[in-house]
Amino acid sequence: MKxxxxxxxxxxxxxxxxxRSNAVTIGGIxxxxxxxxxxxxxxxxxxxxRNLLVAMCYYSIMAVSLNLTVGILGQLSLGHAGFMCIxxxxxxxxxxxxxxxxxxxxxxxxxxxxxxxxxxxxxxxFIGVVVLRLKGDYLAIVTLAFGEIIKxxxxxxxxxxxxxxxxxxxxDTASLNLEEGGMVVVKGAQGISGTxxxxxxTIGVIxxxxxxxxxxxxxxxxxxxxIMAIRDNHIAAESVGIDITKYKILAFSISAALAxxxxxxxxxxxxxxxxxxxxxxxxxxxxxxxVLGGMGNLRGSIIAAIILTVLPEYLRFMQDYRMLIYxxxxxxxxxxNWGPACINWRKNHSLKDLTKKLMKAKKEA
Amino acid sequence: MLAGVDMSFITYLLNGISLxxxxxxxxxxxxxxxxxxxxxxxxxxxxxxxxGYIIFTIMSTLGLNPILGVLIAIILCTLLGMTIxxxxxxxxxxxxxxxVLITAIGVSxxxxxxxxxxxxxxxxxxxxxxxxKPLSLAGGRLSISGETLVTIPLCILIMTSxxxxxxxxxxxxxxxxxxxxxxxxxxxxxxxxKTIAITFAIxxxxxxVASALMFSTYTNLSSTSGAMPGIKAFVAAVFGGIGSxxxxxxxxxxxxxxxxxxxxxxxxxxxxxIVFLILIIVxxxxxxxxxxxxxxxKV
Amino acid sequence: xEMLSVKNLSISFGGLHAVDSFxxxxxxxxxxxxxxxxxxxxxxxxxxxxxxxKPDMGQxxxxxxxxxxxxxxxxxxxxxxxxxxxxxxxxxxxVLDNVKCxxxxxxxxxxxxxxFRLPSYFKTEKRMNEQAYEILEVFGLEKxxxxxxxxLPYGKQRKLEIARALATNPKLLLLDEPAAGMNPSExxxxxxxxxxxxxxxxxxxxxxxxDMKLVAGICxxxxxxxxxxxxxxxxxxxxxxxxEVIKAYLGE
Numbered sequence: 001m002k003x004x005x006x007x008x009x010x011x012x013x014x015x016x017x018x019x020r021s022n023a024v025t026i027g028g029i030x031x032x033x034x035x036x037x038x039x040x041x042x043x044x045x046x047x048x049x050r051n052l053l054v055a056m057c058y059y060s061i062m063a064v065s066l067n068l069t070v071g072i073l074g075q076l077s078l079g080h081a082g083f084m085c086i087x088x089x090x091x092x093x094x095x096x097x098x099x100x101x102x103x104x105x106x107x108x109x110x111x112x113x114x115x116x117x118x119x120x121x122x123x124x125x126f127i128g129v130v131v132l133r134l135k136g137d138y139l140a141i142v143t144l145a146f147g148e149i150i151k152x153x154x155x156x157x158x159x160x161x162x163x164x165x166x167x168x169x170x171x172d173t174a175s176l177n178l179e180e181g182g183m184v185v186v187k188g189a190q191g192i193s194g195t196x197x198x199x200x201x202t203i204g205v206i207x208x209x210x211x212x213x214x215x216x217x218x219x220x221x222x223x224x225x226x227i228m229a230i231r232d233n234h235i236a237a238e239s240v241g242i243d244i245t246k247y248k249i250l251a252f253s254i255s256a257a258l259a260x261x262x263x264x265x266x267x268x269x270x271x272x273x274x275x276x277x278x279x280x281x282x283x284x285x286x287x288x289x290x291v292l293g294g295m296g297n298l299r300g301s302i303i304a305a306i307i308l309t310v311l312p313e314y315l316r317f318m319q320d321y322r323m324l325i326y327x328x329x330x331x332x333x334x335x336x337n338w339g340p341a342c343i344n345w346r347k348n349h350s351l352k353d354l355t356k357k358l359m360k361a362k363k364e365a
Numbered sequence: 366m367l368a369g370v371d372m373s374f375i376t377y378l379l380n381g382i383s384l385x386x387x388x389x390x391x392x393x394x395x396x397x398x399x400x401x402x403x404x405x406x407x408x409x410x411x412x413x414x415x416x417g418y419i420i421f422t423i424m425s426t427l428g429l430n431p432i433l434g435v436l437i438a439i440i441l442c443t444l445l446g447m448t449i450x451x452x453x454x455x456x457x458x459x460x461x462x463x464x465v466l467i468t469a470i471g472v473s474x475x476x477x478x479x480x481x482x483x484x485x486x487x488x489x490x491x492x493x494x495x496x497x498k499p500l501s502l503a504g505g506r507l508s509i510s511g512e513t514l515v516t517i518p519l520c521i522l523i524m525t526s527x528x529x530x531x532x533x534x535x536x537x538x539x540x541x542x543x544x545x546x547x548x549x550x551x552x553x554x555x556x557x558x559k560t561i562a563i564t565f566a567i568x569x570x571x572x573x574v575a576s577a578l579m580f581s582t583y584t585n586l587s588s589t590s591g592a593m594p595g596i597k598a599f600v601a602a603v604f605g606g607i608g609s610x611x612x613x614x615x616x617x618x619x620x621x622x623x624x625x626x627x628x629x630x631x632x633x634x635x636x637x638x639i640v641f642l643i644l645i646i647v648x649x650x651x652x653x654x655x656x657x658x659x660x661x662x663k664v
Numbered sequence: 665x666e667m668l669s670v671k672n673l674s675i676s677f678g679g680l681h682a683v684d685s686f687x688x689x690x691x692x693x694x695x696x697x698x699x700x701x702x703x704x705x706x707x708x709x710x711x712x713x714x715x716x717x718k719p720d721m722g723q724x725x726x727x728x729x730x731x732x733x734x735x736x737x738x739x740x741x742x743x744x745x746x747x748x749x750x751x752x753x754x755x756x757x758x759v760l761d762n763v764k765c766x767x768x769x770x771x772x773x774x775x776x777x778x779x780f781r782l783p784s785y786f787k788t789e790k791r792m793n794e795q796a797y798e799i800l801e802v803f804g805l806e807k808x809x810x811x812x813x814x815x816l817p818y819g820k821q822r823k824l825e826i827a828r829a830l831a832t833n834p835k836l837l838l839l840d841e842p843a844a845g846m847n848p849s850e851x852x853x854x855x856x857x858x859x860x861x862x863x864x865x866x867x868x869x870x871x872x873x874x875d876m877k878l879v880a881g882i883c884x885x886x887x888x889x890x891x892x893x894x895x896x897x898x899x900x901x902x903x904x905x906x907x908e909v910i911k912a913y914l915g916e
Contacts, residue, residue, distance in 0.1 A: 130645065131648075134648060145641035145642075145644050149638045152637050217779045217781060218779050220778075221789075222768060222771070223778055224778070225757070225764055225765050226768055228756065228761075232754035233754055235716070235752060236752035236753070238737055239714060239746055240768060240828060240829070241740035241768060243737055280596070284470055287470075288467060288470065291463060291467045320478075320481065323474060330468075330474065331453055331471035334457070335468065339457050340460065341456060
């Protein structure tokens with residue numbers, strides 16, 4: 001009986017603990033949102049920062065979703081931007097061809113987000129099935145390869161539509177054979193321009209919170225445990241009957257679908273979406289957010305994404321030096337965080353230690 | 366007419382082998398470092414770019430002898446490689462591989478932005494360092510560039526001497542030992558730190574050679590010129606089986622040939638996509654690359 | 665009634681016969697010991713039984729079902745669970761979650777229900793928590809349920825591995841040196857727990873152990889493996905007095 005009471009207590013505590021952590025993160029996002037909105041309304045926010053608000057949201061979504069693959073599933077992916085690219089293009093394509101038929105912006109944009117997510121998710125399943133049997137650095141290089149393929153192939157896509165339907169070519173606009181009054185939507189390297197600018201800070205924040213909740217709830221569920229079990233020890237996971245392939249693909253495709261959402265947000269925020277923006281450099285940028293924010297730490301991913309999106313812009317006064325400083329900060333932080341010597345040093349010089357020493361000194365005095 | 370088609374095919378093939386030879390030389394740097402330090406040195410491609418700028422400065426800005434330029438580039442790149450290893454990678458010797466990867470990315474950004482600061486954003490036009498005249502064959506229908514004539518034999522020479530060096534020299538055998546089992550190598554009295562430093566030195570020296578060869582053919586030199594060849598050379602190393610020197614050679618040449626032929630016969634814009642697609646297929650059929658060893662996990 | 669019937673199970677690695685014609689019959693509810701000197705192929709037998717390696721030859725029948733050549737996952741679903749010689753816990757997960765991973769296949773709800781917190785999520789999670797605590801209490805780990813499994817002391821990590829295996833509701837439990845690295849009193853306590861588990865969960869156990877005295881104390885039957893071949897098999901007193909066994913253990 002006593003045991004049961006104890007169990008109940010610890011169980012309740014457990015729920016409280018994870019809910020509290022979620023509440024802190026979501027509360028933080030909401031407070032930031034309210035503060036930003038107040039600043040905008042009172043005219044106190046600089047244009048620079050205002051233009052970055054949506055970017056912070058989609059980069060945060062990218063970072064949180066990549067964390068699912070890298071931090072929670074434990075598989076290194078260097079092609080996350082490819083999924084964003086798919087979401088950006090399918091979402092923008094949908095919005096462009098339905099801009100005159102679906103008048104309700106909310107419905108159209110919601111549909112665009114769903115389509116972008118599903119398209120990217122399907123690609124995630126496909127790529128996952130193909131590559132997830134590879135491990136470590138091999139997986140990394142193959143995801144990089146897939147990201148580059150998506151980028152290069154979309155770069156030669158020409159898609160237009162007229163009364164007869166959708167026309168497709170990989171050569172040029174002329175070979176689409178559009179009839180009079182037809183419209184070219186995807187123009188090869190020029191991508192898609194003139195997508196309705198439906199992305200707002202509010203929508204971005206809502207999508208970020210939804211993404212965060214999806215991943216947090218996944219992690220704290222049966223499937224999430226299976227995913228983390230695979231990360232921690234795949235041989236043991238198999239030995240308790242966890243279907244490794246299934247859960248790897250599940251995590252990978254959810255991560256891809258959410259990157260697709262970020263892509264839709266991106267393409268509805270700028271004048272032109274071009275596939276060349278989604279190369280491995282972008283994938284690596286997102287990976288940096290994840291690693292600096294802490295593997296498996298979703299809140300850390302969001303914070304890192306926001307800081308590293310804003311920081312380079314605020315370093316603009318240093319002009320050419322800003323990326324140099326960024327690079328140095330990155331190296332120093334990695335060495336400080338992970339270098340065995342630094343870890344030891346931190347252990348011996350931690351704040352706790354220092355206060356303890358001070359207390360002791362006080363007592364002795 | 367048919368003969369004319371064949372001639373252009375042969376030209377493409379030779380260009381492909383030539384480009385592939387450059388990839389192999391770069392891939393050696395990746396493969397050796399990966400084999401010994403078990404890390405993906407993302408900044409390796411940028412060492413090539415640095416080599417290109419050094420040669421460019423000595424040749425075009427200072428107007429000195431190109432061969433001197435190449436020699437100085439080799440020395441400076443070697444020092445650069447060793448410095449990077451000492452400052453950025455060595456403190457992370459026992460850290461998780463992802464941390465090392467991100468650090469390497471940081472080093473890559475650092476080199477690119479340093480080059481951007483020093484040399485500006487405008488691309489420089491590189492003058493070929495190879496004083497060999499093109500060879501004209503088949504009554505002028507087949508012309509082989511001087512760069513190709515030098516690159517291919519040089520690549521073979523480098524491969525052979527490196528293989529002999531690793532098999533016969535004490536340092537080379539130490540490298541093999543470290544790549545097989547670091548802890549056991551320590552017990553055998555091998556200085557692991559020194560071995561890793563030497564590996565970086567050799568890889569970076571080779572990167573300087575590769576830069577001279579590559580920029581002589583593809584003359585556009587900017588701060589990001591090293592990144593893509595670097596990635597492709599890494600793909601080549603994986604392709605051939607990472608950690609294997611003949612693998613790097615085979616992977617590099619295959620990659621170069623596939624790239625040039627796709628460019629010529631399929632699509633310029635899709636050439637990279639085709640290269641990456643073939644990499645994926647190879648890895649699916651043989652997950653450790655063409656000459657890679659199979660690793661069985663102990664349960 | 666036969667729980668496990670293995671006939672002529674063999675595997676070789678590069679010409680070396682790691683396990684050669686391994687045959688054993690274990691009755692339901694029995695506690696069987698598998699002993700042998702280092703490198704005798706004991707863990708390889710476990711790897712063959714659990715599908716980590718595919719046998720070159722032979723047959724494995726579990727409770728009347730032929731499971732030869734199946735994958736690890738399928739074999740676990742058929743009712744075989746194991747522990748590992750070198751502990752393989754889910755290190756970055758809590759003790760409780762480790763056990764809940766073991767409950768994975770018997771307590772299902774969809775990923776969708778998990779993400780959107782549908783009623784089936786709450787219902788199943790509640791049941792899983794209850795079952796997990798029940799198992800943890802058997803091993804005296806309930807107070808550490810929230811601790812990260814890698815922070816448990818060594819002996820408790822071994823116990824947790826057994827708890828996790830038991831959570832998959834196996835018919836046959838394979839324990840690979842469960843007492844390795846434990847002091848005598850810990851070992852004795854563990855053996856009592858194993859005996860308790862066997863009765864309470866109605867499970868058949870095959871156990872690898874180095875310490876012959878320990879095995880003789882709790883096992884009903886013992887199988888001695890040497891260089892991949894059967895050296896002796898039968899009741900403890902017969903096996904331990906077998907001159908071949910003594911020779912293999914003490915050397916010439």
